[in-house]
Amino acid sequence: MPLCAETTIRVELMTRTLLILVLYFPMTQSLAETSALFIGNSFTYGYGSAVRYYRADSVTDLNSEGIGGVPALFKSFTDQAGLDYAVYLETRGGSGLDFHLDNKLGVIGRQAWDQVVMHGYSTLDADAPGNPDKLVATATTMTEFLRSKNPAVEVYLTATWSRADQTYIPDRPWSNQPIEQMALDIRAGYDQAATASGVVAVNGVGEAWNRAMASGIADPNPYDGIELDKIDLWTWDHYHASSYGYYLEALVVFGNLTGLDPRSLGENECSGYELGMSRNEVKMLQQAAFEQLASEGRVSANPLELPRPVAAQRCNTPR
Secondary structure, eight states: OOHHHHHHHHHHHHHHHHHHHHHHHHHHTTTSSEEEEEEESHHHHTTTSTTTTTTGGGSEETTOSOOOHHHHHHHHHHHHTTOOEEEEEEEOTTOOHHHHHHHOHHHHTTSOOSEEEEOOOTTSOSSSTTOOHHHHHHHHHHHHHHHHHOTTOEEEEEEOOOOGGGTSSTTSTTTTSOHHHHHHHHHHHHHHHHHHHTOSEEEEHHHHHHHHHHHTSBOSOGGGOOOTTOBOSBOTTSSSBOHHHHHHHHHHHHHHHHOOOGGGGOTTOHHHHHTTOOHHHHHHHHHHHHHHHHHTTSOOOOOOOOSSOOOOOOOOOOO
């Protein structure tokens, strides 16, 4: 065979091989058993913490901003549980669901989703704190859109936490009320939205925070200093979450979407270890998540019980 002909054949074979690789690898995540999309804001992408860019290569950021966030923690938990999830996120700081409806349906609607986790603004309505009307309307509209792509999609709403900056500072919407109250009011709004939209369930994240504070693992007031051996669920602005707070959020979402006891991950869970948490902190946060989920009948008790303590290790490479 002439050299030029042989070279041409080799080039064609290499080109075809590269084309196959390009076509195949972007599809590998979509071939997972379950696709999950997170729609939210800074409370999803982990503002103010190491969670924001945590294991960003394990999830797909539809806005190409390199976010890992709570979705990456969720992905890590599902991998450890032996579940096959492809996890995606579409987030914008300071937004409610109205922003995503007005600007991001073209991104969100590119494919049908198996499960979707979403939430609105932290006070229900940025212009009318505590008023659930906008959340109810936008959650309903977004759910209808998601169902137009997949009638069987499972939609979950995440009820977020009490903001310390809205409680302990004077002349704020929840000033002079117990720290637990804002989370309860937020949950009431999400319950209304869940009823109107017919979603599967609400992720009771704010109530899990309340349980963590009641159990003694988390300090309820970051403005007077953090007590010895307690964690701060908020970050430096007392508004967004710390890594601990986002970790607890991800545990609740994990349990609600999969039906698995968060304690089944064990106190040696690898993402908590990678984020610098002690085994006791991981254990107590898992307990708070479990208690909230069990109180709503979302999970049954099935903790990981080891005959002796096992040191945590780094997480495996994401699937």
